[in-house]
Amino acid sequence: MKRTLIAAILAGPAAPLAAQELTFNTEITASCVAHAPDLAGQMACVGASANACMEDTPGGSSTAAMSGCLDRELQYWDAKLNENYSKALKRAREADEYVDGTPSATALRxxxxxxxxxxxxxxxxxRSHWGGGTGGGPATYGCLMRLTGQQALYLVNSGIGE
Incomplete structure (x- = not known):
């Protein structure tokens, strides 16, 4: 089976900076989302904690620090994604709505x-835009963070099962 570039970067030997060396705070992103007026405003919050981490961490512009900060926020959004998916699935099952004959819970899954x-x-x-260069790691973590955050916010705002 082909190992994807994402799997390689996430499991690769060059792991992000140790967590205790980063100045990272998820409350920056959480507060931004809580105070955003709409979904577009919430989407603009994705990356807020990672950006602050890169600014506040000594050496935060190194590829290792960037990857570490982006990965920390990715983990935040991954947890939110799992939480929001579970809630959406529960709502969809309770609503028992159908889309073209398919239960909405099945369509969600x-x-x-x-x-x-x-x-x-x-x-x-x-990542391929970096041609194997060191920027590929932060590019991958940034992409995963951005898309995971967007999906987490979509699930919580979509009204699935309502």
């Missing part, structure tokens, strides 16, 4: 399963 390879292919493509 199929949508999420299709989103994962889309995310991976998009981030593989973004």
């Amino acid at each position: 199929e949508m999420q399963r299709a989103w994962i390879p889309f995310r991976d292919a998009t981030c593989d493509y973004e």
